[in-house]
Amino acid sequence: MEYKDLIRKKIGRIADRLLTVLFSICILIIVFISFQVTTFTTFHIPSDSMYPALQAGDNVLVNKWIMGVRIFNIWDALEDKEVKIHRLPGVGKIKRNDVLVFNFPYPAKKDSLAMDVMLYYVKRCIALPGDTLEIRNGFYRIRGTGEELGNMAAQRRISALTENDSRGVVMESFPWSKRLGWTIKEFGPLPVPAKGQVVSLDSISILFYQHIIRYEQKKELSLRDKLIYLGDSLIREYRFKENYYFVSGDNMENSRDSRYWGLLPESYIVGKATRIWKSKDPADGHIRWDRVFKKIE
Known part of the structure; x- marks a missing residue:
């Protein structure tokens, strides 16, 4: 009986140690994941x-x-x-x-x-x-x-x-418009929008911002007879909801990079x-x- 009790105690101690190790590993994993996330x-x-x-x-x-x-x-x-x-x-x-x-x-x-x-x-x-960004003779400039x-x-x-x-x-660049003729050597000026900033929209500026306006509004944006429509609504200016880089x-x-795909x-x-x-x-x-x-x- 004493021998069986001794075996049980040893097994119990081993089980306690294993549980402690497993618990410690779980805590370390949780800490590591939390560290990665935050x-x-x-x-x-x-x-x-x-x-x-x-x-x-x-x-x-x-x-x-x-x-x-x-x-x-x-x-x-x-x-x-x-x-x-x-x-x-x-x-x-x-x-x-x-x-x-x-x-x-x-x-x-x-x-x-x-x-x-x-x-x-x-x-x-x-x-x-x-x-406001420009590229002049290949060099970046901020006004x-x-x-x-x-x-x-x-x-x-x-x-x-x-x-x-x-x-x-590839020399041709965003916004991929023959009308503008921008290249990675001669580019801009391109105003980079800040949250809350209002820009006037016309047939030129819409080329810069059409993708991000669609992204923010989740609506179709179109140019008809030099007028800009968001869905069925005529718009002449736009206030941005987010910062861009x-x-x-x-x-x-x-x-x-942004020279090719934008903001x-x-x-x-x-x-x-x-x-x-x-x-x-x-x-x-x-x-x-x-x-x-x-x-x-």
């Missing part, structure tokens, strides 16, 4: 569109606190349903030249915005809500500021391109990429120690 998350860089700041094989930490955590129905997003995105208060603001991680806003077709929760891009913020924006070396390379020697780079890859000759809604932004926490060379799988915990600038 504070920082990590993303893998698959391409060289942000070279040299980021390289294929880098894994970056993304700070969600700056803009505030997004809250939305993940199941609706996965099923391609309309998603209402809410954001908790942030502790800072996005600045020009910050590197942002966001859901790509045009996964389906060029004339409509839709959030693909599984498709993320990393680009540099060039223009903020309320800015009223002399701040250097983006990768200056890449802009010098774009500046050197000509119509007869574009080196395979203009973003660019540092490797400008090989980057699908980025604030609600699609996950956060600011701050550091490279791990980096593996895709060619041989070796750790690139010189890039580990490197600050993203």
Whole structure:
């Protein structure tokens, strides 16, 4: 009887230890998931569109606190349903030249915005809500500021391109209008909308904003006899419901960014990429120690 009691006690102690370990693992998993959802998350860089700041094989930490955590129905997003995105208060603001991680806003077709929760891009913020952006001879300019924006070396390379020697780079740009003739070398001026800002609409300005007005209103927008209709209503101006940004890859000759697809809604932004926490060379799988915990600038 004493031997059986001893066995039972040992089994009981082992079971208690296993339950304690399992409980601890569950707590760690919950803490890790909560940390990922509310504070920082990590993303893998698959391409060289942000070279040299980021390289294929880098894994970056993304700070969600700056803009505030997004809250939305993940199941609706996965099923391609309309998603209402809410954001908790942030502790800072996005600045020009910050590197942002966001859901790509045009996964389906060029004339409509839709959030693909599984498709993320990393680009540099060039223009903020309320800015007026221009590209002159390949160089980014914000009216009223002399701040250097983006990768200056890449802009010098774009500046050197000509119509007869574009080196395979697509020169035509957003809003893809022959009437405007904008290119990635000569672009704008493009006023970037801020929440609450009112813009006058005409046959030119509608080219800039038609996609995001459709996105905000969930209605058809059309131009008839030089007049603009939202559904069946004639409109001559529009007040924006959301902030928008203009973003660019540092490797400008090989980057699908706002120069081609337009403006980025604030609600699609996950956060600011701050550091490279791990980096593996895709060619041989070796750790690139010189890039580990490197600050993203």
